[in-house]
Amino acid sequence: MAVKWSIEADFLQACSCDYGCPCEFAAPPTHGFCEGMGAWRINRGQFGDMKLDGLGLGFAARWPKAMHEGNGVACLFIDEKATPAQRDALLEIGSGKAGGAPFEIVVTTFSRILEPRFVPFQFDFNGRNSSVKAGDVLHVRLAPIKNPVTGESESVRVQHATGFIFKEAECVSADDMRVAVGELNFSWPKKAAFVAQVKYGN
Numbered sequence: 001m002a003v004k005w006s007i008e009a010d011f012l013q014a015c016s017c018d019y020g021c022p023c024e025f026a027a028p029p030t031h032g033f034c035e036g037m038g039a040w041r042i043n044r045g046q047f048g049d050m051k052l053d054g055l056g057l058g059f060a061a062r063w064p065k066a067m068h069e070g071n072g073v074a075c076l077f078i079d080e081k082a083t084p085a086q087r088d089a090l091l092e093i094g095s096g097k098a099g100g101a102p103f104e105i106v107v108t109t110f111s112r113i114l115e116p117r118f119v120p121f122q123f124d125f126n127g128r129n130s131s132v133k134a135g136d137v138l139h140v141r142l143a144p145i146k147n148p149v150t151g152e153s154e155s156v157r158v159q160h161a162t163g164f165i166f167k168e169a170e171c172v173s174a175d176d177m178r179v180a181v182g183e184l185n186f187s188w189p190k191k192a193a194f195v196a197q198v199k200y201g202n
Contacts, residue, residue, distance in 0.1 A: 002099045005047045005089070006201035009040040009057075010125045011166060012132060014140050014174035014193035021192035023067060024160060034063045035186045037140065037179055038165070039077070039132045040198070041123040047089035047098070055079040056121030057090050058134050060179040062186070067109050075114040075181050077134045079121050091116060100202030102164045114182050128153070128172045130195050141176040142193050158194070169196035 015021060015036030017029050037060045045052025058077035063069070076094045078087050092098040094116075096107030107113075119135030131141040144153035156171040174193035179186050 002202055003048045003092070004202060005093055005098055005100065006045065006199070007040065007042055007052065007093070008044040008199050009042045009197070010123070010130075010195075011038065011040050011198045012125075012130055012140065012142060012193065012195045013038040013165070014142070014177040014188070015191065016186070016188045017192040019145055019173065019192050020156075020158070020171055021194075024158060024163070028066055033065060034061075034067055035179070035184075035188065036061060037138060037177070039121070039123070039134065039138070039140070041121070041125060041132075047086075047093065050085060050089060052086060052089060055082050055086060055090065056123065056134065057094055058121070058132070058138060059094065060138060060181060060184045061110070062184055063109065070109045070111065072110045073112045073114065073183065074110045075137075075184055076116040077121075077138060078116050078118050080118045080135075081120070087118065098202060100200060102200065105164055114184070117181060125195070128155075128170055128195065137179065137181040139176060139178045140174055140193070142172045142195060143175040145171065145173045166194065166196040166198050169194040
């Protein structure tokens with residue numbers, strides 16, 4: 001029997017697609033491939049009897065075509081302040097081995113997963129101006145999308161009832177998005193990003 005787990009977290013993601021990300025609407029990625037990241041600040045979490053509150057979890061990945069077509073390469077980022085048992089739990093969850101969406105779904109799109117990195121997380125969740133830094137491997141700073149005519153900040157939300165990573169999110173700009181870990185080395189400023197609150201479990 002799989003260990004029961006649950007997570008309530010603040011979440012942000014950013015990728016190489018144009019604002020809004022066509023992949024969210026079952027359309028091909030902007031450039032034909034996808035390079036992206038996601039990061040969760042766990043506000044309340046449980047793996048069996050063990051708490052995961054206050055820990056960070058993240059990933060970076062590259063898919064040569066649309067995500068659902070597979071052959072992706074990914075790396076998991078685990079909060080270095082986690083105890084050995086908590087590290088194991090986050091790896092079980094993030095790798096999909098513990099079951100439960102979205103992880104057990106996303107992992108089917110990877111042909112290779114690199115060795116995990118244990119890094120310090122610095123989160124600043126402030127709506128459309130949120131940011132995350134994970135050691136030296138990940139830097140993301142969000143900002144509102146700017147109206148190209150007036151320069152004013154846009155407020156755009158997406159509701160995705162059938163989404164498995166988030167059901168509702170604020171659409172924003174990743175003014176800075178950099179990943180540098182092994183063969184995953186990319187930077188996509190002023191591209192698609194989302195910030196949301198999520199609940200997962202198995």
